[in-house]
Amino acid sequence: MIGIVDYGASNLRSIENAFDRLGEECSIVSAPDQIVNCDRLVLPGTGAAGPAIGRLAETGLLEALDEFSRRHSRPMLGICLGMQLLAETLDEFGVHRGLGWTSGHTGPIERLIKGRVPVPHMGWGLVHVSSAGSLLGSRDAFYYFAHSNILFPSDDRDIVGTSEYLVEFPAAVQIGSIFAVQFHPEKSQRAGEILLERFAKWDPS
Secondary structure, rough: OOEEEEHHHHHHHHHHHHHHHHHEEEEOOOOOOOOOOOEEEEOOEEEEEHHHHHHHHHOOHHHHHHHHHHOOOOOOOEOOOOHHOOOEEEEOOEEEOOOOOOOEEEHHHHHHOOOOOOOOEEEEEEEOOOOOOOOOOOOEEEEEEHHHHEEEEEEEHEEEEEEEEEEEEEEEEEEOOOEEEEHHHHHHHHHHHHHHHHHHHHHOO
């Protein structure tokens, strides 16, 4: 069973529909006691990081997610905001404490890109595979992006894929049993489907 975590962020149904098309059993979960029945989790989301992390804490999901993925090493896929929340600090409309599952911080993409560029960054981007054996496979592929913030890991070894928006930025990270992407696989046609298929069968142990 794949659990799609509902913590008040959007984009849940499109992810559920993507797994349904692949014939994978999935369910939207919104409480800690529902998470324990899942084999793997998806932490999706679009929106602001501060309210999102606050919602996770209020509902008890924060501790449940940590128990699921960090203590028991079960597979988790973070998507877009779900990747950004992994950082130690979240710098968006104030500074907030993140999940802290990877060192570094999440902040506006403009800090990385020197110059005037459209924000949010929306559209197709080529993701370069920088680490063999990840869910990205071995070939570079195009995926769909829609974001205003990015994760800046302190440890480059966490980065398994990169893309460019005038300059290079982290597009995918892996920390143990946690794999996270800045793009939206559910909107990325066949390349996204392949990634979701791999996640559904992924054994990070």
